[in-house]
Amino acid sequence: MAGPVQAATRGIKFGLTPVFLSNDLELLDQLRTFLARRTGLEVVLVQRRTYEEITSLLISGQLTAAWICGYPFVSYREELALVAVPVWRGQPLYRSYLIVDADRHASSLDDLKGDVHAFSDPNSNSGYLVTRAALAKRQWRPEEFFRHSFFTYGHRNVVRAVASGLAQSGSVDGYVWEVISEIEPELTGRTRVLERSELLGFPPVACPRRSQDTPETLALKRALLDMNSDPLGTEVLKELRLDGFSDAKPSVFDGIAAKLALVRSLG
Template sequence: MAPRQPIRFGLTPVFLTNDLLLLEQLQAYLEKATGHPVQLVTRRSYQEITSLLLAGQIDLAWICGFPYAVHRDALDLVAVPVWKGQPLYRSYLICGAEREVTGFEQLAGDTHAYSDPDSNSGYLVTRALITESGHRPDSFFAHSFFTYGHRNVVRAVSTGLAQSGSVDGYVWDVLSETEPALTRGTRIVRQSELLGFPPVAALKEKADSPELIAARRALLDMAQDEDGRAVLAMLRLDGFQAAEPALFDRIAAKVALVGRLG
């Protein structure tokens, strides 16, 4: 019998991907659940992982709603994480804990930390908010930079390297449990509306391949497996579920807004 094809699973640089124990347990669970060898592929930026996915050099990837919305004609939703009972999360605007800020417009002129230029919560949501409020995204902040990681945004604001930042609300909430000393130096200025949680996606042309069918089932069944539940506990997730592209319509509208006016 020919050996089974490996499943190449791309991971964007979210804060938990630098946890080696988590990566080992995720790989072990996926190999057990799929019966395939699994290669976890990590890169520094969202763009690198998305490019590998679109080029067919990886089979599926845990990406962000922003690149999914941009490329959803080419991408199939494999599964979407469920957090606090919903496949949804928010973007947070944060500032230093000691600042007396009551609204996001008071952040004008800040040095601002973004997560990644292809991040919904760590970039797009803030750009859309500024645009909707009649300001120019490129001039609202005096200076901005990318940290390439949501944990790094929190660290930048907490240490004063940035005065404010755009961060994934799921990440900030989990960090407040796991690394409270880090989030203690920040506070939330504004929470966005609920948006589609960063999904696992694959090329539509590969959606019916044995590797993708096995990977989809492994993710959807994760909460029913003891080893899967251990991985989910580390991620602070309830599980994964199937979803329709419409879950990301609000993000797609922000993409269109910023592209048109931003």
């Protein structure tokens, strides 16, 4: 195993948004242990209920870095910088899924007018912005198109809402839906993917732009980029169903930025 990256003696505060694995304490501990071992620094994982809370902590400099979403990254592009972008199925990209009940006869978003719809988080790309942009193209806002919509604050919760009938349709992270399909096939089996978005930038690890060259941030970046060459890192990646992390360019998120601009143009 390669030795730890040399860095300053201050610790790393690493923020995590509420994704499907947030309750997997063993996996979170493995991630923390790997990062601490590889950086040679104390690592504290910081979790909050919403994307907004983690993004606020990140922008204010209270976190070294955070695994956020492409939506807040493009929203605060002047304040944030990329640390690393996960690679899934060979690319630093993923899709948003529009899901419905497995037995429902519907063929497109247009068939969902008047639904009770489940979103993940108001600052989620796949769990909100993609559908919001698709409606904006049709000159609709969610509150006009859907009879009712609500936020579940978790992609797995969107799947649960649709599977249980609490919602008639939902917007969810395609990566999360696919992973749940592996570990809880009986849950996703009660839903059906109605539409898949185009490929978009995978939720990145970002840091405050003003601290992107600090020893702590650089140590974290190296640890993530080298994760698939470390036995414990490889095990964490296996659990996450990820190939590794890449040094992707900010342009990977241009598609998300275009959707945000479209939504803003509707007012």
